Amino acid sequence: RVLIGFLGAGALLFALDRAYVTPILLYQHIDDHGHRSTLSVSPESFARQMEFLKTHRYRVIALSEYVHLLRDKKQPPRKSVVITFDDGYDDNFSQGYPVLRKMGFPAAVFVQTGVIGTPGYLMPEDLAIMSDNGVEIQSHTVAHPFLPALEPAAVEKELADSKTTLEGIIEKPVSLFAYPGGGYTPEIARLVEKAGYEAA
Numbered sequence: 001r002v003l004i005g006f007l008g009a010g011a012l013l014f015a016l017d018r019a020y021v022t023p024i025l026l027y028q029h030i031d032d033h034g035h036r037s038t039l040s041v042s043p044e045s046f047a048r049q050m051e052f053l054k055t056h057r058y059r060v061i062a063l064s065e066y067v068h069l070l071r072d073k074k075q076p077p078r079k080s081v082v083i084t085f086d087d088g089y090d091d092n093f094s095q096g097y098p099v100l101r102k103m104g105f106p107a108a109v110f111v112q113t114g115v116i117g118t119p120g121y122l123m124p125e126d127l128a129i130m131s132d133n134g135v136e137i138q139s140h141t142v143a144h145p146f147l148p149a150l151e152p153a154a155v156e157k158e159l160a161d162s163k164t165t166l167e168g169i170i171e172k173p174v175s176l177f178a179y180p181g182g183g184y185t186p187e188i189a190r191l192v193e194k195a196g197y198e199a200a
Contacts, residue, residue: 020075022066024082025049030095043095050103053081062106063176064136067199083107086140086178088116093126101133110140110178113165124169131170138176139163139197146183155188159195176200 028039030046041049053060059080069076083100085092088111100107109130115121131137141147141158142165150158159177166174175198179188184200192200 020078020080022061022076022080022082024063024066024084027083027085027092027096028087029089030091043099046096047099050099050105053105054103060103060105060107062134062136063108063138064198065106067176071199084178085109087112087144088122088127088140090120090122090126093122093130097130097133097135100135104134106134106136108136108138108176110138110176111162111166112140112142112144112180113162114142114144116165116169127166127169128171131172136176137166137170137172137174138178139166139174140178141180144180146181147179147188148183148185152187152191155191156195159192159197163195163197 027041027046029037029041030043031040032042033040057079059077060083061076061080063082063084066076066080066082083105084107085096088109092109096107109122109127111122111127116127117123127137139159139162142162143158145154145158147155147158163174175196177192177195177197177200179200184192189200
């Protein structure tokens with residue numbers, strides 16, 4: 001009976017381990033403007049959330065690592081979490097990045113390149129610093145259009161130009177892509193692959 005109990009417990013733990021789905025935490029603004037935008041998380045709340053992950057021993061993995069695990073059909077470790085940011089707001093660097101650095105957490109920032117260096121958005125030097133310190137800089141198009149509304153040639157230009165711009169800034173390959181507004185079709189997914197992205 002003891003042996004059967006151990007075997008049963010082992011099988012249950014194995015099943016639970018196989019069933020674990022890695023959460024991807026998506027942030028946009030890290031600021032105190034929650035009353036103006038539902039996309040905002042206060043700096044205090046963001047710091048508490050990261051402290052929770054650290055205290056409860058979650059394993060924060062890079063998005064590229066998670067993609068490779070999925071590609072290789074390997075189960076991500078239990079209590080793994082991925083952290084991402086969309087659009088490339090300047091508070092990702094001023095408010096989010098110091099907390100990530102303190103915790104030793106990797107993250108990915110999906111940047112719309114047409115607004116780099118403009119008020120409210122990341123500067124090229126911000127992107128370079130983060131890229132050199134555990135934050136993956138990835139593509140979110142140039143102008144953040146809803147891709148299904150564009151002609152294929154315009155989609156290809158958004159994909160290629162954003163990738164080229166970011167690679168020129170960080171001097172590293174840009175291999176991941178985030179669809180603005182989540183909009184895509186099978187044809188757009190094919191164009192993303194054709195443009196040299198590993199996953200989207």
